[in-house]
Amino acid sequence: MGNRTLNLVALLILILVVGFVVFSAVKKEAGKMRPMVMSPEELEQLETRAIADDDFVIITLTNDRYHLERCSHISGPTEKVIYRVAVDRGAQPCPYCISEE
Numbered sequence: 001m002g003n004r005t006l007n008l009v010a011l012l013i014l015i016l017v018v019g020f021v022v023f024s025a026v027k028k029e030a031g032k033m034r035p036m037v038m039s040p041e042e043l044e045q046l047e048t049r050a051i052a053d054d055d056f057v058i059i060t061l062t063n064d065r066y067h068l069e070r071c072s073h074i075s076g077p078t079e080k081v082i083y084r085v086a087v088d089r090g091a092q093p094c095p096y097c098i099s100e101e
């Protein structure tokens, strides 16, 4: 009887070890694939990067705010201008898509 229990324990440990190895391998693979699939947080980080003078931004004509093109807070009539022009006009950066240094 004692022997049988020992066998069961050994089997259990084996299952745990195999499970752990497979889990680690899957996790490693998933880690390798990450750069190709970006999470929403990473995309947002990309979009809130600093803007160069000749990057295009979208100005909302109603409240003179400038946005990045893919910002979801753009509403009303807009105009596409380069960043420098937006600043020259006194437009304010959108707090959602533009990060000021």
Ligand SMILES: [Zn+2]
Pocket: 066, 067, 068, 071, 072, 073, 074, 094, 095, 096, 097, 098
């Ligand atoms: Zn915006």
